[in-house]
Amino acid sequence: MSSFDQIVELIADDLSAIEVKLTEHTASEYSFVDMAVQHVVEGGGKRLRPILVVLSAKVCGYLTDNSRLSESIGRRVVDQGNDAHTLAAVVELIHVASLVHDDVLDEAAIRRGRETLQTKWGNKVAVLVGDYLHARVLSMLVSRRADDPAMAILADTTQAMCEGEVIHAYKSGDFDISEAEYLKIISFKTGKLIAASCTLGAHLGNPTDTQQVEALTIYGQHIGTAFQIVDDVLDFTEDADKLGKNTFGDLREGKLTFPIIYARTVCDDDEKQMLEKVLNPNTDEAEAITFVEALFQRYGVEAHCLKVAQDYADRAKAALTDLPEIPPRIALEQLADYVVSRES
Numbered sequence: 001m002s003s004f005d006q007i008v009e010l011i012a013d014d015l016s017a018i019e020v021k022l023t024e025h026t027a028s029e030y031s032f033v034d035m036a037v038q039h040v041v042e043g044g045g046k047r048l049r050p051i052l053v054v055l056s057a058k059v060c061g062y063l064t065d066n067s068r069l070s071e072s073i074g075r076r077v078v079d080q081g082n083d084a085h086t087l088a089a090v091v092e093l094i095h096v097a098s099l100v101h102d103d104v105l106d107e108a109a110i111r112r113g114r115e116t117l118q119t120k121w122g123n124k125v126a127v128l129v130g131d132y133l134h135a136r137v138l139s140m141l142v143s144r145r146a147d148d149p150a151m152a153i154l155a156d157t158t159q160a161m162c163e164g165e166v167i168h169a170y171k172s173g174d175f176d177i178s179e180a181e182y183l184k185i186i187s188f189k190t191g192k193l194i195a196a197s198c199t200l201g202a203h204l205g206n207p208t209d210t211q212q213v214e215a216l217t218i219y220g221q222h223i224g225t226a227f228q229i230v231d232d233v234l235d236f237t238e239d240a241d242k243l244g245k246n247t248f249g250d251l252r253e254g255k256l257t258f259p260i261i262y263a264r265t266v267c268d269d270d271e272k273q274m275l276e277k278v279l280n281p282n283t284d285e286a287e288a289i290t291f292v293e294a295l296f297q298r299y300g301v302e303a304h305c306l307k308v309a310q311d312y313a314d315r316a317k318a319a320l321t322d323l324p325e326i327p328p329r330i331a332l333e334q335l336a337d338y339v340v341s342r343e344s
Helices: 003-010 012-026 031-041 048-059 083-106 117-121 123-141 149-171 179-205 210-237 258-266 269-278 285-299 301-318 327-341
Strands: none
Touching: 003 012, 003 048, 003 327, 012 031, 012 048, 012 083, 012 123, 031 083, 031 117, 031 123, 048 083, 048 179, 048 210, 048 327, 083 117, 083 123, 083 149, 083 179, 117 123, 123 149, 149 179, 179 210, 179 258, 210 258, 210 285, 210 301, 210 327, 258 269, 258 285, 258 301, 269 285, 285 301, 301 327
């Protein structure tokens, strides 16, 4: 059994309850809306963000089985029922909505091994389904108090994700984008929601322990960066069937991602000029792919990027040092390593 399977097994009941919430809270009385929404909500994925909410809550003492007493830590917890499940479903819906909109922007045909919404029903339906999912998120949060920390966390996170998307779109085609600029963009686009998942869980478990909240937030920030760097690598290296979408998508769109930025900094001037040329969407696709594959092999781009990702994963694990050494913490440590070693 893989480490990821062990993590899933540890919180299997929680994940099943979250799936129920996802279905219940996105259901529509209109059959087509319901069909389109479920196409993306039930489209699979690892449910990384819900997993992080649950594990972060548990490591801070929150019990998701409605029990009032944490025997492992010896601390009473607030009887919030299945609040962790609700917030886990919320972050997953925010994530799914962002993927739907991303697929429209990127003109992606495949996501998680299935046709994207715009492939099946067009851009208008896809954009509106993404909007519908955001509306469902609001309906799930409307009963919460205005001073509930989750409200500020989610508002800030959603804003940052949008800002990251806007900046990335603005920088599209900018061959001189720096590594620092790119890392900042992905910390908004990808890392913010992953970090927020950990922060939300920590607040559920022990909101007054600022050290624990900060530790889990830092953990989430680091694995968010690691996750996106690996995602960038997989776009160039993984088999399309395993990846669940077309490979070399970033190259086709002329996007500079972490591997391309590193290759640009280590190659010679002639190769740099050629790299800039092949990133032009008008360049012959086969020629572009052949050149980039050879460039990556020549300079060990994949190995370098995975090492950087592992460095971030190691920092993430280091942030957990002062948390209680119980199964949820061990699972978080395993998850950091899995983010780097995954194949999809």
